[in-house]
Amino acid sequence: xxxxxxxxxxLSVFPGTRATLFCRASQSVSSYLAWYQQKPGQAPRLLIxxxxxxxxxxxxxxxxxxxxxxxxxxxxxxQSEDFAVYYCQQYDDWPYTFGQGTKLEIK
Amino acid sequence: QVTLNESGPALVKPTQTLTLTCTFxxxxxxxxxxxxxxxxxxxxxxxxxxARIDWDDDKFYSPSLKTRLTISKDTSKxxxxxxxxxxxxxxxxxxxxxxxxxxxxWYFDLWGRGTLVTVSS
Numbered sequence: 001x002x003x004x005x006x007x008x009x010x011l012s013v014f015p016g017t018r019a020t021l022f023c024r025a026s027q028s029v030s031s032y033l034a035w036y037q038q039k040p041g042q043a044p045r046l047l048i049x050x051x052x053x054x055x056x057x058x059x060x061x062x063x064x065x066x067x068x069x070x071x072x073x074x075x076x077x078x079q080s081e082d083f084a085v086y087y088c089q090q091y092d093d094w095p096y097t098f099g100q101g102t103k104l105e106i107k
Numbered sequence: 108q109v110t111l112n113e114s115g116p117a118l119v120k121p122t123q124t125l126t127l128t129c130t131f132x133x134x135x136x137x138x139x140x141x142x143x144x145x146x147x148x149x150x151x152x153x154x155x156x157x158a159r160i161d162w163d164d165d166k167f168y169s170p171s172l173k174t175r176l177t178i179s180k181d182t183s184k185x186x187x188x189x190x191x192x193x194x195x196x197x198x199x200x201x202x203x204x205x206x207x208x209x210x211x212x213w214y215f216d217l218w219g220r221g222t223l224v225t226v227s228s
Contacts, residue, residue, distance in 0.1 A: 001170070034214040036154075043203055043218035044154065055216065087154055091213035095169045096144075098154040 002026055002090050006099035012107040013078055021073045021102045023088035028068040032092040035064055035073045038101075039084045047086075048073065080106075109133030111143075111204050111219035118225050119194050125224060129187040129204030136162055136182050140210025143187045145178065147200040148221070155200075159207070160187055196226045 003026040013019045023033065031051040036044035046055040048064035051071055061076040075082055083106050088099045115127035129143060136143060144159040158178040159167045168176050177190045187204060201223045205215035 032212065036215075043220050044215070045218070046214065046216050049209070049212065049214045049216075089154075089214065094156075094159070094167050094213070095171075096156040096213060098156070100153045 001095055002029060002093065002097050004088055004090055004097050004099035006086075006088055006102050008102060009100070010103045010105060012105050014107045015078050015080060017078055019075045019078055019082075019104060021086055021104070023066075023071040023073070023099050025069045025071075025090055025092075029090040029092035031067050032090060033064075033066065033071050034089045034091060035062075036087045036089065037082075037084050038087065044087060075104075078104075109206065109208075109217050111206060111217060113202060113204050113219045113222040115202070115222055115224065117223060118227065120228050121195055121226060123194050125189075125191045125194050125198070127189045127191075127202055127204075127222065127224075129189070129219060131185050131187070131204070131206070131219075134206065134208065136160075136180055136185070136187070138162055142207035142213070143180070144205050144207055144215060145187075145189045146203045146205055146215070146218075147198075148203070149197075149200040152200075157191075157202075158189060159213075194226045198224070199226045200224060 007022045033051045035048040038044040052064045085101045111131040141162045145157040160178045175192045201221040203221040205218040208216045
């Protein structure tokens with residue numbers, strides 16, 4: 001099973017600034033990496049797939065990069081609605097596995 | 108518009124079998140390349156993939172839960188069912204169904220709102 005490790009666990013940032021979240025796979029997953037956003041009491045929402053392709057309707061301030069084992073999600077100018085928990089997920093092989101999440105909170 | 112809705116009991120007792128239903132609209136599970144998965148999330152914890160069923164009735168299970176899980180579909184009703192046997196308090200979680208709408212890749216593009224299942228005597 002591929003283990004996904006996200007860092008940091010919590011990131012405190014000011015609105016309007018940039019945030020970068022990281023995800024590392026225990027073995028290469030090529031570019032088969034997705035990012036999700038989850039707000040309290042809501043289902044996860046797909047943000048990025050293929051490591052860098054924005055899903056339908058996702059604002060351009062969200063961008064993903066990386067390949068093989070190291071990935072990042074950058075939010076260029078944080079809006080109030082962006083404060084949430086973010087998960088990465090590999091789909092190179094099943095069982096599909098998620099990271100433990102990064103909580104993005106307002107500083 | 109694509110929607111998925113999970114339904115099932117909110118409370119089950121230890122050792123009982125849980126049966127959940129995912130009722131969806133806006134797509135068909137008979138379309139080539141379409142897949143639906145179940146994923147769960149214990150309170151305050153991370154997401155865990157459980158099982159997947161494909162348009163051609165192929166099925167895949169989490170190795171850690173394989174002996175307890177069964178996934179099935181009723182294409183005519185637009186439903187996917189999940190059963191989990193021998194429930195334990197550690198199985199307390201919100202259970203989500205999610206569509207895997209990209210025929211080439213296995214990410215979850217649309218999710219239901221989830222249903223919270225508590226295991227307690």
